[in-house]
Amino acid sequence: MAFMIAQRAYIKLYLINKVEQRRGYGYQMLEELKEEFKPFGYVPPQSEIYRALHELVQEGVLYRTKQLKGNDPSVDFQEIVLYHFTDNGAEKAALYKKQVKTDLDRCIGMLHKAVADNFV
Amino acid sequence: MAFMIAQRAYIKLYLINKVEQRRGYGYQMLEELKEEFKPFGYVPPQSEIYRALHELVQEGVLYRTKQLKGNDPSVDFQEIVLYHFTDNGAEKAALYKKQVKTDLDRCIGMLHKAVADNFV
Numbered sequence: 753m754a755f756m757i758a759q760r761a762y763i764k765l766y767l768i769n770k771v772e773q774r775r776g777y778g779y780q781m782l783e784e785l786k787e788e789f790k791p792f793g794y795v796p797p798q799s800e801i802y803r804a805l806h807e808l809v810q811e812g813v814l815y816r817t818k819q820l821k822g823n824d825p826s827v828d829f830q831e832i833v834l835y836h837f838t839d840n841g842a843e844k845a846a847l848y849k850k851q852v853k854t855d856l857d858r859c860i861g862m863l864h865k866a867v868a869d870n871f872v
Numbered sequence: 873m874a875f876m877i878a879q880r881a882y883i884k885l886y887l888i889n890k891v892e893q894r895r896g897y898g899y900q901m902l903e904e905l906k907e908e909f910k911p912f913g914y915v916p917p918q919s920e921i922y923r924a925l926h927e928l929v930q931e932g933v934l935y936r937t938k939q940l941k942g943n944d945p946s947v948d949f950q951e952i953v954l955y956h957f958t959d960n961g962a963e964k965a966a967l968y969k970k971q972v973k974t975d976l977d978r979c980i981g982m983l984h985k986a987v988a989d990n991f992v
Contacts, residue, residue, distance in 0.1 A: 759875040793873040
């Protein structure tokens with residue numbers, strides 16, 4: 753088993769969360785995640801977020817739609833990408849989250865152990 | 873900042889600990905660490921442990937001595953490698969541990985956050 757939880761898994765967990773909250777607008781998710789981890793000095797890399805989204809699509813958890821950003825197509829041509837659960841996507845996501853939870857708990861255990869063993 | 877604490881830093885923390893406890897016998901440390909993390913399904917790679925020891929020596933925290941394993945050199949020729957703090961090694965180690973503690977706390981925070989945000 754790997755030393756710590758993979759960054760990809762951690763990010764996928766949050767992307768699933770955003771889609772559950774119907775906040776599945778690609779660029780917006782990216783900005784929200786960057787903001788969210790600022791207090792931890794961690795900037796989720798854009799490339800990792802896009803790869804994670806790509807994997808979730810490949811795995812049949814999410815699908816993409818595109819729509820124009822504004823309401824008037826004659827004025828606003830910018831397309832945005834939205835992510836949604838596929839028919840059984842929520843079910844697949846729940847299973848995936850369960851696996852990630854196990855690894856999160858394991859990692860929390862290893863980090864707490866290091867604190868307990870090395871800092872009294 | 874990296875996503876999670878580096879495996880190397882985590883291992884160095886434990887190696888310093890072993891030397892503090894005067895258990896700085898290279899091969900023995902390796903075996904003890906492997907045993908210690910079994911409940912977490914994590915096997916610290918031997919190569920990582922040796923690289924971590926190498927770094928601690930390069931950084932002037934530890935130095936190596938060699939001695940014969942048994943008491944009778946005519947019978948037992950096996951050499952063992954022992955690690956000790958240099959003159960200011962304990963001081964350097966304390967400084968390093970302080971840095972690692974900050975990162976451990978940050979990572980524990982990020983993992984607890986993921987549990988709180990994604991698993992209610």
